[in-house]
Amino acid sequence: ARPGFVEILGAQYPTDSITNITPAIIAKLPMRLHARPAHPLNTLRHLIESHYSDFAHLSSLSPLVSPFKNFDELSFPQDHPGRAVTDSYYVNRDLMLRTHTSVHEVDVFRSGKDRWLLTADVYRRDEIDGSHYPIFHQVEGARIFPADVSGMKEVAEDNARLRHLLAKANIVIEDVPHITATNPSQPTHDPMYSELVAENLKLSLNSLMLTLFGGPGIGGATPDAPLRVRWIEAYFPFTSPSFEVEVFFRGKWLEILGSGVVRQATLDTANVSNKLGWAFGLGLERIAMILYSIPDIRLFWSTDERFLSQFTDKAITTFQPYSKYPSCFKDVSFWTRQDIPLHENDFCDVVRDVAGDLVEDVKQIDSFCHPKTNRTSLCYRINYRSMDRSLSNEEANEIQLQVISRLEEQFGVEIR
Numbered sequence: 001a002r003p004g005f006v007e008i009l010g011a012q013y014p015t016d017s018i019t020n021i022t023p024a025i026i027a028k029l030p031m032r033l034h035a036r037p038a039h040p041l042n043t044l045r046h047l048i049e050s051h052y053s054d055f056a057h058l059s060s061l062s063p064l065v066s067p068f069k070n071f072d073e074l075s076f077p078q079d080h081p082g083r084a085v086t087d088s089y090y091v092n093r094d095l096m097l098r099t100h101t102s103v104h105e106v107d108v109f110r111s112g113k114d115r116w117l118l119t120a121d122v123y124r125r126d127e128i129d130g131s132h133y134p135i136f137h138q139v140e141g142a143r144i145f146p147a148d149v150s151g152m153k154e155v156a157e158d159n160a161r162l163r164h165l166l167a168k169a170n171i172v173i174e175d176v177p178h179i180t181a182t183n184p185s186q187p188t189h190d191p192m193y194s195e196l197v198a199e200n201l202k203l204s205l206n207s208l209m210l211t212l213f214g215g216p217g218i219g220g221a222t223p224d225a226p227l228r229v230r231w232i233e234a235y236f237p238f239t240s241p242s243f244e245v246e247v248f249f250r251g252k253w254l255e256i257l258g259s260g261v262v263r264q265a266t267l268d269t270a271n272v273s274n275k276l277g278w279a280f281g282l283g284l285e286r287i288a289m290i291l292y293s294i295p296d297i298r299l300f301w302s303t304d305e306r307f308l309s310q311f312t313d314k315a316i317t318t319f320q321p322y323s324k325y326p327s328c329f330k331d332v333s334f335w336t337r338q339d340i341p342l343h344e345n346d347f348c349d350v351v352r353d354v355a356g357d358l359v360e361d362v363k364q365i366d367s368f369c370h371p372k373t374n375r376t377s378l379c380y381r382i383n384y385r386s387m388d389r390s391l392s393n394e395e396a397n398e399i400q401l402q403v404i405s406r407l408e409e410q411f412g413v414e415i416r
């Protein structure tokens with residue numbers, strides 16, 4: 001980029017005194033993990049989209065937004081900590097990386113959609129540990145209804161349908177009142193409408209939790225233990241009443257999402273003043289880590305085939321951990337003896353016996369039978385790798401020599 005400019009996603013932007021976006025972040029902007037075939041985040045997005053199959057599904061909006069859209073338009077106060085340069089990434093004072101998918105609420109509502117999901121990468125400066133990363137992915141979901149008798153009839157019917165569905169499910173819900181003095185309905189809302197909409201929000205998300213976590217083994221110690229979901233009063237500048245949802249997993253309550261009845265100011269700005277509804281935002285990484293048993297958030301960014309090749313499109317599978325340390329392979333070729341059979345499993349047992357857990361895999365890479373002597377020659381490739389340290393080449397050589405002498409002793413092979 002020219003001096004005084006920074007290049008992001010192929011375009012140049014002027015920098016200023018508050019610019020704090022880093023090359024490491026800029027390099028990751030084009031990755032779009034939530035749209036990569038077979039990536040766990042993409043599969044999870046599809047699962048949520050199929051749960052909300054009659055909603056519009058959006059997933060390709062630019063991460064570059066104005067601070068006005070990210071904060072002011074959603075009623076964030078001037079002194080909200082999220083605005084600080086210590087908390088968010090700024091290209092310059094007029095452009096930043098979105099900190100949440102809620103930034104798009106106004107635009108999507110304005111486009112006329114009344115039920116929609118939006119998936120995107122979001123950016124927050126944060127601490128470094130196994131569950132925090134400066135880039136993560138959110139799904140925003142929203143549904144609005146006509147703010148009149150016909151709209152409320154629609155809500156009531158949907159509530160009846162969802163209540164019926166949940167009554168048959170293996171789920172235990174700890175609820176809080178829809179509206180309280182500390183979690184009030186909005187001044188311009190009929191409290192009865194607000195109650196109905198908050199109930200629709202809760203029923204709809206309880207049924208989503210059942211889709212995501214209702215499989216065996218998540219809720220408790222036994223496969224048929226009920227899924228436990230807990231609702232908590234919360235605060236967001238752009239919803240009231242507001243709630244958080246937690247799910248019980250491995251003895252702990254995990255925060256899954258934020259939600260609430262959309263502030264009328266948002267709908268007014270979007271030119272849909274005559275509507276009323278709810279929105280939620282959930283983080284995909286945390287849920288994917290649970291469902292796939294992925295132990296570290298950095299793995300989502302891995303380009304290692306041992307990570308990527310584990311996953312197939314539209315299936316949730318258990319992550320098989322592999323070593324972070326480099327491997328070292330050694331080949332061995334030999335003539336077998338006709339009178340002493342050597343099965344592949346015999347070969348592998350010799351290797352296991354000598355190398356223990358330092359062997360990662362064994363592959364036969366060649367086999368041929370000499371036409372004249374009728375002897376068979378085999379070549380095996382042994383891949384050595386430790387699960388907890390870097391293995392030196394000398395150490396691998398040492399093990400390989402032991403493997404070879406054991407093969408000679410036990411199976412009388414002739415090394416080539």
Ligand code: PHE
Nearest residue numbers: 100102258259260279280281
């Ligand atoms: N945007 C909020 C967050 O990132 C989540 C949220 C979305 C809350 C929609 C309420 C409604 O934490």
